[in-house]
Amino acid sequence: MKRLLLNCDMGESFGAWTMGDDEAAIVHVDQANLACGFHASDPVTMARTVALAARHGVSIGAHPAYPDLVGFGRRHMACAAHEIQAIVMYQVGALQAFCRAHGTQVDYVKPHGALYNDMARDDAVFGAVLRACASLGGLPLMTGACADNARERSLAQAAGVPLLFEAFADRAYRNGGEMVPRSVAGAVHHDPERIFAQGLAIARGEAFDGLDGEPVRLEAHTLCVHGDNAESLAVVARLRRALEAL
Template sequence: MKRRILLNCDMGESFGAWVMGNDEHAMPLVDQANLACGFHAGDPLIMQRSVALAVRHGVAVGAHPAYPDLVGFGRRHLACSPDEVKAQVLYQLGALDAFCRAAGTQVDYVKPHGALYNDLVRDDALLEAVLEACAAYRPGLPLMVLARVDNGRERRLATAAGVPLWFEAFADRAYQADGQLVARHQAGAVHHDPQRIVEQAVAIACGEPFADCDGQPLRLTADSLCVHGDNAESLAVLERLRAALDSA
């Protein structure tokens, strides 16, 4: 492997008596935990427990803010204005960071969730709003965005806002030729074969090409790899992926 790549997972996405993921077993396998902040999943007790679990295992805490959409799990596009999005991100950041401060840590980065994450790829005003929220909350707070074939737009807007960027790729998602994710409603958008997920992850980590949705070679440069916690195979994949990345 030419350089070390981090491994992240969306966590803290349970709500009340409803359980999502297997955070207790997954947390020791990752470097970064993207924790729900109450808008798409998570509640105060879940957030508190998730932060404590991350601290126990030395895992960096990332805020995972979303549109206010508990029913749709944050995966529906809402017509929120840039001012609303900036306020929503600040609100969620503050909520999660309160639990971090109480546990002796802090929010290390911001990774938007679901529809908001995808909207940032297409909407300059929304991306600027999230960048402004990061800059206003704490100077130097990084924003994690989708690694694509060309991230010049994101770099330009982030530089103007004074916000560091971390680029993320997905081990368990299918890609279009330009590096955008295949929409979840399309067949084959999410990989379920553990071997395929591991192979795609290792290829990205090593800077090697992997197949896009049309079978053509795609190469991405990323700082962190995500495996979704709501994927039924996520725990088994994380165990294999951790071993593969550590030995590559």
């Protein structure tokens, strides 16, 4: 069985405002999802975080979002499909420039926040992001694993874009693999032991308890721990060791 990869959202600081602990997390992950300026980050932060990932040999993913810096990209925006395609391309292109300057590259795209959630339920949004990935050389798209990803597979195959299915160690799910919205109490796990146990269950292909008490089973390529969740960072090293031991 191929080892589940570990990914983390990084580079989400902005100016004098600091988010997460990229220096501590980078040594434990395989993939770094780097903010591109629309929900977080700025040119200096992007340059610094790309250099950090390159130094540690970590795969870099673009983490584009709706243009919502104040709301940290977690608010839905009524953008037309062509606008979504353009804003994704714009952000990935900026990150690609920094990657070229540091002798590395963007390996995949993982939308952030509301754009990620809208993509999961709206074919027009998903299609726009797929077209952006296709126009950027067929970059793989990271999207959420659920009980049945037939929809995502069908749309991605038609667009000629590979998919990376992602599950979350620190987010609550409902039966069927639907991620619980952040507006619902208990949507984010803050118990390090629960984060570790859920991550390990996903890696083993085992069921874990959803927020509604029903068992959830997810098949994923990569496991996310959020860089802005201190409890997740507290177990990331232990989780990496456990994944390597499987």
